[in-house]
Amino acid sequence: MPSWPTETRxxxxxxxxVDAAAKVTGQARYSSDIQAEGWLYGMILRSKWPAAxxxxxxxxxxxxxxxxxxxxxxxxxxxxxxxxxxxLAAVAGTTKQACLDALHAIEVQAEPRHEFVVHEDDAKKxxxxxxxxxxxxVSRPRTTERGNVDAAFGECAAVIEGFYTTPxxxxxxxxxxxxxxxxTDDGLTAWSSTQGISSVRDSLAGALGLEHSRVRVITDFxxxxxxxxxxxxxxxxxxxxxxxxAKAPVxxxxxxxxxxxxxxxxxxxxxKIKMGATADGTxxxxxxxxxxxxxxxxxAATAGGGGGAxxxxxxxxxxxxxxxKQWEVAINAGSARAFRAPGNPPASFxxxxxxxDLAVKLGMDPLEFRLKNDPxxxxxxEFQIGAEKFGWKEKYRKPGTSPGPVKIxxxxxxxxxxxxxxxxxxxxxxxxxPDGSVEFRLxxxxxxxxxxTVIAVVAAELLGxxxxxxxxxxxxTNFPPGPGSGGSTTCASVSPTVYDxxxxxxxxxxxxxxxxxxxxxxxxxxCKKLGVTPLVVHGNWIEGLSTRPAYGVQFAxxxxxxxxxLVTVRKVVAVHDxxxxxxxxxxxxxxxxxxxxxxxxxLYEERVMDDLSGVVLNPNFETYKLPGIADVxxxxxxxxxxxxxxxxxxxxxxxxxTAGAIANAVANALGVRVGSLPITPAKVLAALGKxxxxxxSPT
Amino acid sequence: xxxxxxxxxxxxxxxRTFLKSLGTAAVTAATAQVRSVAAELEKVNAEKILGPGxxxxxxxxxxxxxxxxxxxxxxxxxxxxxxxxxxxxxxGCDRAACGACTVLLDGQPIYSCQKLALEAQGHDITxxxxxxxxxxxxxxxxAFIAHDALQCGYCTPGFIMSVTALLKWNPRPTAEEIKHAxxxxxxxxxxxxxxxxxxxxxxxxxxxxxTEVLHA
Numbered sequence: 001m002p003s004w005p006t007e008t009r010x011x012x013x014x015x016x017x018v019d020a021a022a023k024v025t026g027q028a029r030y031s032s033d034i035q036a037e038g039w040l041y042g043m044i045l046r047s048k049w050p051a052a053x054x055x056x057x058x059x060x061x062x063x064x065x066x067x068x069x070x071x072x073x074x075x076x077x078x079x080x081x082x083x084x085x086x087x088l089a090a091v092a093g094t095t096k097q098a099c100l101d102a103l104h105a106i107e108v109q110a111e112p113r114h115e116f117v118v119h120e121d122d123a124k125k126x127x128x129x130x131x132x133x134x135x136x137x138v139s140r141p142r143t144t145e146r147g148n149v150d151a152a153f154g155e156c157a158a159v160i161e162g163f164y165t166t167p168x169x170x171x172x173x174x175x176x177x178x179x180x181x182x183x184t185d186d187g188l189t190a191w192s193s194t195q196g197i198s199s200v201r202d203s204l205a206g207a208l209g210l211e212h213s214r215v216r217v218i219t220d221f222x223x224x225x226x227x228x229x230x231x232x233x234x235x236x237x238x239x240x241x242x243x244x245x246a247k248a249p250v251x252x253x254x255x256x257x258x259x260x261x262x263x264x265x266x267x268x269x270x271x272k273i274k275m276g277a278t279a280d281g282t283x284x285x286x287x288x289x290x291x292x293x294x295x296x297x298x299x300a301a302t303a304g305g306g307g308g309a310x311x312x313x314x315x316x317x318x319x320x321x322x323x324x325k326q327w328e329v330a331i332n333a334g335s336a337r338a339f340r341a342p343g344n345p346p347a348s349f350x351x352x353x354x355x356x357d358l359a360v361k362l363g364m365d366p367l368e369f370r371l372k373n374d375p376x377x378x379x380x381x382e383f384q385i386g387a388e389k390f391g392w393k394e395k396y397r398k399p400g401t402s403p404g405p406v407k408i409x410x411x412x413x414x415x416x417x418x419x420x421x422x423x424x425x426x427x428x429x430x431x432x433x434p435d436g437s438v439e440f441r442l443x444x445x446x447x448x449x450x451x452x453t454v455i456a457v458v459a460a461e462l463l464g465x466x467x468x469x470x471x472x473x474x475x476x477t478n479f480p481p482g483p484g485s486g487g488s489t490t491c492a493s494v495s496p497t498v499y500d501x502x503x504x505x506x507x508x509x510x511x512x513x514x515x516x517x518x519x520x521x522x523x524x525x526x527c528k529k530l531g532v533t534p535l536v537v538h539g540n541w542i543e544g545l546s547t548r549p550a551y552g553v554q555f556a557x558x559x560x561x562x563x564x565x566l567v568t569v570r571k572v573v574a575v576h577d578x579x580x581x582x583x584x585x586x587x588x589x590x591x592x593x594x595x596x597x598x599x600x601x602x603l604y605e606e607r608v609m610d611d612l613s614g615v616v617l618n619p620n621f622e623t624y625k626l627p628g629i630a631d632v633x634x635x636x637x638x639x640x641x642x643x644x645x646x647x648x649x650x651x652x653x654x655x656x657x658t659a660g661a662i663a664n665a666v667a668n669a670l671g672v673r674v675g676s677l678p679i680t681p682a683k684v685l686a687a688l689g690k691x692x693x694x695x696x697s698p699t
Numbered sequence: 700x701x702x703x704x705x706x707x708x709x710x711x712x713x714x715r716t717f718l719k720s721l722g723t724a725a726v727t728a729a730t731a732q733v734r735s736v737a738a739e740l741e742k743v744n745a746e747k748i749l750g751p752g753x754x755x756x757x758x759x760x761x762x763x764x765x766x767x768x769x770x771x772x773x774x775x776x777x778x779x780x781x782x783x784x785x786x787x788x789x790x791g792c793d794r795a796a797c798g799a800c801t802v803l804l805d806g807q808p809i810y811s812c813q814k815l816a817l818e819a820q821g822h823d824i825t826x827x828x829x830x831x832x833x834x835x836x837x838x839x840x841x842a843f844i845a846h847d848a849l850q851c852g853y854c855t856p857g858f859i860m861s862v863t864a865l866l867k868w869n870p871r872p873t874a875e876e877i878k879h880a881x882x883x884x885x886x887x888x889x890x891x892x893x894x895x896x897x898x899x900x901x902x903x904x905x906x907x908x909x910t911e912v913l914h915a
Contacts, residue, residue, distance in 0.1 A: 020849060026787020026856050030789070030853060172789050175791075223853030224850075225886055448853075587895060588893075592891075592892045594888030598783065621792050621796035629881045629882065629884070632892060637911070638912075638913060639911070
């Protein structure tokens with residue numbers, strides 16, 4: 001059986017990422033930086049109606065604008081659009097300004113539908129306008145039941161009923177979606193800002209009727225995805241068609257405004273939870289109802305995973321009697337996509353709020369209540385470690401008892417990420433050159449998580465070299481294929497693959513050169529014996545070096561100003577496990593990132609739709625607030641290194657529990673629950689009875 | 700001053716009452732300045748109306764002259780990214796909201812998406828590509844690498860420019876001053892704690908990671 005080395009020089013140590021110098025000097029070329037010879041700008045014309053029948057699109061006036069080289073429609077003939085911002089046509093031209101002028105010149109004949117619906121509660125009504133003709137807005141409910149729920153509630157010593165809601169959150173990677181695409185008779189090359197070079201290749205090939213082998217996708221550097229950048233998207237197909245028509249490379253990057261409309265989001269959730277426990281604090285009964293919207297993507301066809309709005313209920317904790325009913329609601333808005341730990345952050349928020357509310361009713365310490373009902377050994381241990389580090393015993397006080405106008409509160413929450421394991425379909429090749437230099441080629445991509453660094457660290461450790469001696473090539477479909485970067489799977493996929501490559505390279509080196517152990521100080525002598533021919537080995541993911549799942553817990557301390565309603569997160573303690581740690585430095589970065597994104601979800605982020613026009617009212621960063629550097633709390637991380645479990649991904653679990661922990665800290669500070677994310681000052685003041693509750697935003 | 704000012708029509712808070720509440724000297728200075736700017740503009744416009752077609756623009760970027768032919772509506776960011784090979788400054792919002800496009804204009808950090816290339820003429824422009832000299836990275840760049848103050852790296856050039864500008868006029872900033880200097884930069888990967896650490900270290904403050912690794 002293969003196993004990871006126990007004495008290590010790089011593995012499980014802090015190693016700076018191998019491509020950091022390129023990123024700090026501006027030399028890293030992102031997809032949006034590609035300047036292919038003779039490139040043109042591409043831009044998309046989008047529907048200004050939230051619901052309309054498009055009768056005709058006249059591109060001729062656009063083609064007359066100086067500098068415009070091509071214009072294409074999304075499709076021929078009449079078609080229906082279902083949200084503000086849906087794609088209609090696209091243009092390519094020599095300047096951005098020419099394209100802007102051309103978009104204005106395109107003539108669209110449409111029959112706007114005056115009836116549309118952009119809020120979940122409106123869409124649920126019997127007389128609501130239908131988003132999809134002939135299909136109800138509300139999907140058939142999916143129900144699960146175990147035990148005898150009705151009888152069990154009668155056996156509980158305490159029962160709470162809560163309503164917990166989460167908003168639609170937008171991914172907003174700093175680099176928007178888009179590609180530079182060049183389509184010639186020889187084939188198509190796409191420089192894509194993507195998390196999945198293979199899925200972009202396949203989706204482009206499929207949409208354009210090309211053989212997969214004729215499409216090459218390159219992603220040297222990309223500016224974040226968080227689940228929204230797996231396929232080529234409509235923008236990719238349009239860029240390809242424009243390139244074909246203009247006979248030139250076309251760079252089509254979306255604007256920030258478009259980003260808010262059409263390329264994914266996290267579905268909302270409206271969770272009604274009834275939960276009871278026996279007098280000793282054992283969870284006994286759970287009844288949950290939840291609906292949410294995935295925009296026009298809601299519906300049976302997209303249920304589960306990224307497209308649907310279902311969440312895992314009840315989350316984490318052991319309950320013997322359970323009844324759950326969930327459904328989705330379609331609205332006239334852009335479709336949801338996978339978003340960092342799909343389903344889990346809203347599920348964690350609802351359940352962890354209910355846990356605290358029930359603990360309060362039972363008169364129990366919420367931490368003790370969790371320890372009693374958490375079925376996972378690792379996570380119970382994490383709760384204990386975190387509590388110690390955080391000073392829970394000293395800090396926890398009864399809800400609402402913090403003195404003064406600025407109240408301090410504490411809360412905690414747990415996470416699970418059931419995926420995070422490997423993709424078995426990961427391949428790679430290693431080339432050992434006679435001069436001792438080493439190249440690894442894997443058809444995966446580094447989305448900012450540090451995949452290149454993971455490959456270099458593992459290879460350096462196993463070959464007895466330094467990480468900077470390993471040249472890593474990823475992000476090209478010409479390399480042996482690997483998985484998309486989603487589900488926290490990349491690290492657990494590439495690490496065993498690199499292990500396999502290193503073992504094979506060392507064996508081959510031994511066979512070809514006679515050097516018994518080519519590692520470390522013998523390396524250059526052994527490689528020299530290769531003569532003039534580099535050694536190339538192929539490898540793939542192997543069993544026994546990676547696993548799943550990952551857990552984690554977080555504790556938050558907040559200060560809530562009861563006069564202004566402002567919540568400040570003062571401290572977060574995070575305890576996470578991810579099996580064998582590859583690089584403590586980049587791991588720390590990912591956990592910080594998960595917490596900060598979770599904090600945005602807790603306090604700031606929400607897509608706001610306008611009833612009257614159907615537009616997204618806050619499509620850019622001045623109105624869609626992300627946490628800034630001054631908002632970020634003091635973060636302390638405890639990592640459990642468990643090499644015996646093998647490698648596990650961490651990107652997702654780190655963002656799961658943050659919002660629940662912060663919400664519980666706010667409730668602990670105030671003595672009343674704000675059950676609706678984001679926890680804005682208006683909602684805090686409403687919960688305190690100081691201002692009326694905001695309309696359509698239950699608190 | 701003649702009586703042609705439409706000052707008295709807007710109720711209690713007319714321009715005149717507002718001006719009265721200021722000191723006379725300030726009023727005179729402000730008015731004089733407004734008038735001189737207006738006069739200057741009129742003179743310039745009378746001489747030459749630029750555009751809408753491309754006009755020659757010469758920028759001084761990283762110490763080198765960059766001669767371009769640009770429509771007057773082209774921003775400095777677009778001029779750098781799309782008319783030269785300097786793609787280090789990034790477009791994140793095109794809206795003065797994210798800071799990914801931050802460059803230095805005569806040493807001051809500015810959003811290059813909000814400055815027309817035309818207006819940037821005659822100024823010293825520094826982009827992230829212009830920081831390292833002869834391949835030697837600056838202290839700020841080195842500290843960003845050492846503390847992993849970047850993930851996807853798309854916001855990184857902007858943060859580096861903001862921190863670089865801060866350290867030039869305040870070589871020993873406090874954590875609060877660093878946060879203030881980076882208040883106009885957004886990062887979606889959530890790298891801010893490491894950015895703060897890197898900036899402190901670049902300012903000579905020893906920084907220790909608070910992360911603890913427990914061996915199970």
